[in-house]
Amino acid sequence: MAKNEPPDFRQDRRSWLKTSATVLGSALLPLPAVSAETASLSPDTRPTGAESASPFFTPAEHSLIEELSETIIPADSHSGGAKAAKVADYVEQVVGASVDEQRKALWKEGLRLIDAMSQHRTGKSFVDSSPEERIAVLTILSDNEDLTDLPEIRFFHALKHLTVRGYYTSKIGIHDELEYKGNKVLMEFVGCDEPAKESS
Amino acid sequence: MAESEVDLSKTYDAIVVGSGAAGGMAAHVLTSHGLQVLLLEAGKKLPIEKELRSMEWPYDNPNRGGLPPDSHSLTLNEYTVRNPPYSAGFEKYKHLYNYVGNTDYVKNIVVDERDHPTTGTNYAWVRARCLGGKTNIWGRLALRLSDYDFKAKSHDGYGEDWPISYSDIAPYYDKVDLYLGITGVRENLPNLPDSLFQRPSKLNCAELQLKQGIRKMGRTVTQYRAGVTTDGLKHNKYRSRCFSRGACERKGGCDIHAAFDSPTGLIYPAMDTGNLTLRTNAVVREVLVDSQTGKASGVHFLDSETMKDYTARAKVVIVAASTLESARLLLLSKSRLHPNGLANSSGHVGHNFCEHIMGPRVFGQMKEMVGKPPTLDDGKPGGYYLTRFRNLTERHPKFIRGYGFEGGSGSRMFPEGTDAKGFGASFKEEIRKNQGSYISMGAFGEVLARYENYVDLDPQVKDKWGMPVLRFHYRFGENEKHMAEDMLQTAQEMFEASSFKILESSGKILTEGWSIHEMGTARMGNDPKTSVLNQFQQSHDVKNLFVVDGAGFVSASCHNPTWTIMALCWRSCDYLADQLGKGNL
Numbered sequence: 001m002a003k004n005e006p007p008d009f010r011q012d013r014r015s016w017l018k019t020s021a022t023v024l025g026s027a028l029l030p031l032p033a034v035s036a037e038t039a040s041l042s043p044d045t046r047p048t049g050a051e052s053a054s055p056f057f058t059p060a061e062h063s064l065i066e067e068l069s070e071t072i073i074p075a076d077s078h079s080g081g082a083k084a085a086k087v088a089d090y091v092e093q094v095v096g097a098s099v100d101e102q103r104k105a106l107w108k109e110g111l112r113l114i115d116a117m118s119q120h121r122t123g124k125s126f127v128d129s130s131p132e133e134r135i136a137v138l139t140i141l142s143d144n145e146d147l148t149d150l151p152e153i154r155f156f157h158a159l160k161h162l163t164v165r166g167y168y169t170s171k172i173g174i175h176d177e178l179e180y181k182g183n184k185v186l187m188e189f190v191g192c193d194e195p196a197k198e199s200s
Numbered sequence: 201m202a203e204s205e206v207d208l209s210k211t212y213d214a215i216v217v218g219s220g221a222a223g224g225m226a227a228h229v230l231t232s233h234g235l236q237v238l239l240l241e242a243g244k245k246l247p248i249e250k251e252l253r254s255m256e257w258p259y260d261n262p263n264r265g266g267l268p269p270d271s272h273s274l275t276l277n278e279y280t281v282r283n284p285p286y287s288a289g290f291e292k293y294k295h296l297y298n299y300v301g302n303t304d305y306v307k308n309i310v311v312d313e314r315d316h317p318t319t320g321t322n323y324a325w326v327r328a329r330c331l332g333g334k335t336n337i338w339g340r341l342a343l344r345l346s347d348y349d350f351k352a353k354s355h356d357g358y359g360e361d362w363p364i365s366y367s368d369i370a371p372y373y374d375k376v377d378l379y380l381g382i383t384g385v386r387e388n389l390p391n392l393p394d395s396l397f398q399r400p401s402k403l404n405c406a407e408l409q410l411k412q413g414i415r416k417m418g419r420t421v422t423q424y425r426a427g428v429t430t431d432g433l434k435h436n437k438y439r440s441r442c443f444s445r446g447a448c449e450r451k452g453g454c455d456i457h458a459a460f461d462s463p464t465g466l467i468y469p470a471m472d473t474g475n476l477t478l479r480t481n482a483v484v485r486e487v488l489v490d491s492q493t494g495k496a497s498g499v500h501f502l503d504s505e506t507m508k509d510y511t512a513r514a515k516v517v518i519v520a521a522s523t524l525e526s527a528r529l530l531l532l533s534k535s536r537l538h539p540n541g542l543a544n545s546s547g548h549v550g551h552n553f554c555e556h557i558m559g560p561r562v563f564g565q566m567k568e569m570v571g572k573p574p575t576l577d578d579g580k581p582g583g584y585y586l587t588r589f590r591n592l593t594e595r596h597p598k599f600i601r602g603y604g605f606e607g608g609s610g611s612r613m614f615p616e617g618t619d620a621k622g623f624g625a626s627f628k629e630e631i632r633k634n635q636g637s638y639i640s641m642g643a644f645g646e647v648l649a650r651y652e653n654y655v656d657l658d659p660q661v662k663d664k665w666g667m668p669v670l671r672f673h674y675r676f677g678e679n680e681k682h683m684a685e686d687m688l689q690t691a692q693e694m695f696e697a698s699s700f701k702i703l704e705s706s707g708k709i710l711t712e713g714w715s716i717h718e719m720g721t722a723r724m725g726n727d728p729k730t731s732v733l734n735q736f737q738q739s740h741d742v743k744n745l746f747v748v749d750g751a752g753f754v755s756a757s758c759h760n761p762t763w764t765i766m767a768l769c770w771r772s773c774d775y776l777a778d779q780l781g782k783g784n785l
Binding site: 071072073074076078081090094097098099100101135138142145160164165166168169170171174177178179180181182183184185186187188189190191192193 | 265
């Protein structure tokens, strides 16, 4: 897969990172990866409030996670999506309580990089983008998911993993979406009575 | 049940070290013979129903059933790229568990790796230090061995035959079946004898299609033979019958005890006889030997919480601490009369260490099931078992012995297929539509018992209680590697023959130890020079010492060991009680 990696993404990435530095007014991000220290120390990403109970993600970051998770598992005619299933609260809980500083830093940095990508592409933040524009940003990451040396790709994996986990362990995910039938007392397991097709 | 107080001033008839499948069975059989038994367990007695919470929904759990954020369970990759002790590099976590301890329901059942380091070669050693040990979380596949296993050397020339035949142990398998309950379907296979089964569950559609698909190859899929009571057990008030609640795999344990576990299946009923005394938090560090007679006289143990030392005495000592811990205890029990460790005049203690190799697997889909309305597929004690077919009537050119596959299919609480690429509406819809269509299986193969695969005591490293830890000298050999290649090929060919679409298959071998089926470190045999125990798991050297867990296995078979451990233990304890009564011990 490494041989087929699309060169345009790295090229494109350089340009959007430069642009985003201007747009966001922050220092030029080092390439190829942002160190954990840089990310966790930068003032705009530090959690507000001094109490240990205060949320790890800022309200803006929380909204961003809501929209990102909803883009990964959206509401449809069958059931609610990640937003209704409160996946962002789950992410806050898991990442906020994590003792893995690198993991925390990746989330902070990833959120910033996603917004930078969005700004670069449309001049709008991810949250302010249309569903189509949001899908376009995540498609770039999804299509390049093997480039795990890049922090935004690692972030995409982490985001997708926690979204899936949070969603399919929620009431909406288990009962509305999958219509899970188990975890209740049965008199007998029904099983398969139909004679399955004899393969020839 | 009434718990009696430990009386360390008295000499018990028997001390049993360890409370898992073997120790629990020894306690049951010996107390039923009227013997006064002291059962020592190194771990604590957990409020097990509170740990297992089998019907808790993930969203009602603070971590959705996962570990708290300050805890970590080792991953396959970490076992592979790191060397023992595995605790190094995980300082940021308050608790570090083996790979099984990855849920909120199991974390307190398995040990913290930091308290229990190992050294030497890589080995994923899953330990559960608590009353009942690993039976609290075992996979429940309950298979008999046959003379293809007991007489494997006669069949292919490798290793040693067991000092028993199937006919010796068959009546004891029957006793275990009836006392503990087992569900399954009779198949009349010479290599996998049938048990006395309780009500079976049906296969689901994909499992049935696999069964039919491979029938013409002369291969057999049968219902998972689970050590689970589906009809209930009138003689046991601590266990309920299975109510097909499903989601069993998610938790690992069964809080209504339909699945066998040693405390409710064996130990509590043994306490009700009035003949059993249980002492938990008792870390046995040495089997004591009478310097005049050379016989075992009792044990030294350490209270795991207070670190205080105690001595308990008995006429017979029964070691049932698990294959590796039992070997360790024998090696730790050095004395003037037994300078190489107890029961080790042969030098075979710790050697001939064997297990089951795992890894090769296939994951596929029954296309006809895609988009079907959701069904309840996990409301049964297990999926299916695909029985051994290699080296029974024909000889494979590249390896000896055999393997079987465990598998399952259908929808479950947490869906499969979530690692598919992409995201968004189509990703969500695919997961929903495909959820009931998946089928998978993974192989368990016999690892040959080899003298050069062994454990000994590390000269430097000690555990939390100051006891030398085990050092591993253990690797898979060429036979296992050839077998693993064949596992992958046959898995693929059988899925193709069943018209499944193969989505993923892997021949990657998992870290040594992954099967949690350690065996062979104090093997039985007729020759005291090349074996540690006789056919009754009695030490050749010390006649009032028995080792009744998987340590006595002569070869690994490819069948899961728990049911055989208990059948053998029952047989040995009947013999023990008889001999003790006759004054022969």
